[in-house]
Amino acid sequence: xxxxxxxxxxxxxxxxxxxxxxxxxxxxxxxxxxxxxxxxxxxxxxxxxxxxxxxxxxxxxxxxxxxxxxxxxxxxxxxxxxxxxxxxxxxxxxxxxxxxxxxxxxxxxxxxxxxxxxxxxxxxxxxxxxxxxxxxxxxxxxxxxxxxxxxxxxxxxxxxxxxxxxxxxxxxxxxxxxxxxxxxxxxxxxxxxxxxxxxxxxxxxxxxxxxxxxxxxxxxxxxxxxxxxxxxxxxxxxxxxxxxxxxxxxxxxxxxxxxxxxxxxxxxxxxxxxxxxxxxxxxxxxxxxxxxxxxxxxxxxxxxxxxxxxxxxxxxxxxxxxxxxxxxxxxxxxxxxxxxxxxxxxxxxxxxxxxxxxxxxxxxxxxxxxxxxxxxxxxxxxxxxxxxxxxxxxxxxxxxxxxxxxxxxxxxxxxxxxxxxxxxxxxxxxxxxxxxxxxxxxxxxxxxxxxxxxxxxxxxxxxxxxxxxxxxxxxxxxxxxxxxxxxxxxxxxxxxxxxxxxxxxxxxxxxxxxxxxxxxxxxxxxxxxxxxxxxxxxxxxxxxxxxxxxxx
Numbered sequence: 001x002x003x004x005x006x007x008x009x010x011x012x013x014x015x016x017x018x019x020x021x022x023x024x025x026x027x028x029x030x031x032x033x034x035x036x037x038x039x040x041x042x043x044x045x046x047x048x049x050x051x052x053x054x055x056x057x058x059x060x061x062x063x064x065x066x067x068x069x070x071x072x073x074x075x076x077x078x079x080x081x082x083x084x085x086x087x088x089x090x091x092x093x094x095x096x097x098x099x100x101x102x103x104x105x106x107x108x109x110x111x112x113x114x115x116x117x118x119x120x121x122x123x124x125x126x127x128x129x130x131x132x133x134x135x136x137x138x139x140x141x142x143x144x145x146x147x148x149x150x151x152x153x154x155x156x157x158x159x160x161x162x163x164x165x166x167x168x169x170x171x172x173x174x175x176x177x178x179x180x181x182x183x184x185x186x187x188x189x190x191x192x193x194x195x196x197x198x199x200x201x202x203x204x205x206x207x208x209x210x211x212x213x214x215x216x217x218x219x220x221x222x223x224x225x226x227x228x229x230x231x232x233x234x235x236x237x238x239x240x241x242x243x244x245x246x247x248x249x250x251x252x253x254x255x256x257x258x259x260x261x262x263x264x265x266x267x268x269x270x271x272x273x274x275x276x277x278x279x280x281x282x283x284x285x286x287x288x289x290x291x292x293x294x295x296x297x298x299x300x301x302x303x304x305x306x307x308x309x310x311x312x313x314x315x316x317x318x319x320x321x322x323x324x325x326x327x328x329x330x331x332x333x334x335x336x337x338x339x340x341x342x343x344x345x346x347x348x349x350x351x352x353x354x355x356x357x358x359x360x361x362x363x364x365x366x367x368x369x370x371x372x373x374x375x376x377x378x379x380x381x382x383x384x385x386x387x388x389x390x391x392x393x394x395x396x397x398x399x400x401x402x403x404x405x406x407x408x409x410x411x412x413x414x415x416x417x418x419x420x421x422x423x424x425x426x427x428x429x430x431x432x433x434x435x436x437x438x439x440x441x442x443x444x445x446x447x448x449x450x451x452x453x454x455x456x457x458x459x460x461x462x463x464x465x466x467x468x469x470x471x472x473x474x475x476x477x478x479x480x481x482x483x484x485x486x487x488x489x490x491x492x493x494x495x496x497x498x499x500x501x502x503x504x505x506x507x508x509x510x511x512x513x514x515x516x517x518x519x520x521x522x523x524x525x526x527x528x529x530x531x532x533x534x535x536x537x538x539x540x541x542x543x544x545x546x547x548x549x550x551x552x
Contacts, residue, residue: 002034005046012060012194012226013047019224019233026051037183045181057187059178063170064196072102079103079110080152086118087150096151097121098140163200168208179217189219193236194226202227202234206258209237210265215246245273251281255290264295267302275302275314282321293327293355300358307365315366316377319359323381328354330390339392343443349392360385360396367403372412375419379404379426386434391444398434398447405431405454431455432462435469442473449478453485457497460504463489467508471515474523483527486512487534 005013017028031050035057037043049056064070080099105113117137124136134141171193182189193205205225214220214237223237241259243249245266252259266274278299282288288296299318306315330340339349352361363378378400385397408424411417417424431451438444449470458466467489470482490512494503515523 005033008062008194009046009060011228012192013058015226015228015233016058016190016192016224017049028056031055035184037181043181045184048187055187057182057184057189058192059181059190060192060194061174061178062194062196063167063200075103075105076101076154079105079114080154082110082114083117083121084150084152086114087121090118090122092122092125092150094143094145094147094150095125096142096144096147096153098142099152099154100138101154163197163204164207166197167200167204168211171208172212175212175217175220179219182219184219189221191220191223192226193223194228198229202236203261205234205236206261207265210262214239214242244277245271247273249273249277251277251284255281260292260295264292264298267295267298270301270305275299279317288321288325296322296325296327297353297355297358300362303362304365307362307369312371319362319381322355322359323384325355325359327356328390328392340390343391343395343441346442348443352396354392356385356393357396360393360399363400364403367400367407370407370418372418375404376423379423383426383430386430391441394434394438395444395447398451401427401430402451402454405451408454409457428455428457432466435466439469439472442476445470445473446476446478449473449481453481456488456493457500458489459501460507463493464507464511467511471519474515475520476522479520479522480526483523484530486515487527487530
């Protein structure tokens, strides 16, 4: 006689059948249950489903806490409820009491333990009037005015919570047996996992499944995840999807949600096969936009690896396919505040996110590597980003532009310039234009100041105009660079770049003097630090130029 199924198993089976119909796969019925696959051991799977001549072998299990955790919860609830009941019996009220996370008390000693703890808590309350909170025997007692009861609670054992890791460990233990139970032919063999852990969601389950070596579980064709408290069921493993990520695997003809989810997880683990699948699908679709933005962003991490491993072909495949990417947007359809809009209204955005922002960071690394042969190519992209309407992209364009500016006049060990005179001039011109274009956007202008610090061959008019424009943000973090620039043009520039027209520093010296006397606190403080370093190197006679008593 077959054992009666538990209610949760029956409900899970019904959810699965309903989902099959919603998928358009027809009306399935239960044709058998506890179907034996091994007569010797009586090994079986839970349900055989039938639709026409098609069969599904369905095996179900629950995702639950460990046996130890279940026992801990039961023990805690029993003891804490008993303590609360005893305190109520004694007339204690108006308190919430935080308890230890667990009680290591044998069942035959619980009654005595409860009485002792109730005594200790009651005495602590009486002996400490007006003190809040009161600590006693590992408990914390807090008084709440007009609270008509007493309540005990705990905040958990602490430590990091890793739903994916917990899920992975659990199903890894379960799958070998489930694989044996589904040892049947001419069936679609399905495992259904019923979620009884609130912290675990579909994303955690897919991430966990993507880390399992399913090659050892050949009898499992699909895994579904039933989140019954949300009324949803999700496909989290499909053998055809898994096969694509094995060596020499080919992408599926139809790019479905499960494949995208698995691909994203493999990309975040920097799995080379995942990158190769992206390349194949992109060539097939003639676009990269089939891939979600957060996954496209992750391609830049592959780019960093390819740069370090000197694989320029793969590196530039990524750069060329991301340079026209629409992410980040200027505005969203749901009206959410974008990073562009935050910067436009003067807010700083310190997080690096989005495809083109991450690409700018990659381009900066290409410059600093340095790959001199790539400078022209990098500049073309940076110039386009620097002229973007999107202010967040403009700001990140300055990262690579700053490193290009730093190397405008640099030479190799053999005396060869890092770049052509033409490119050096284009970099300077772009920096000056960015100053002009971003006067209304101080957050971007702060980043442009990082670029202009390294553009030292300006003529008198350009230098004076630029420092005046940058002084509009002298109360920001850019003050350090601005004061450094002014000191350079006031005292050093006229002795450099002799091939250019004679530089007259007087106007900038006067402007510097005025700002040392009347400028922002931040500007004056950073200028003082620069002068301190200069004096330590004996590079100028400070008192000759600036009588100390007048400025500090």
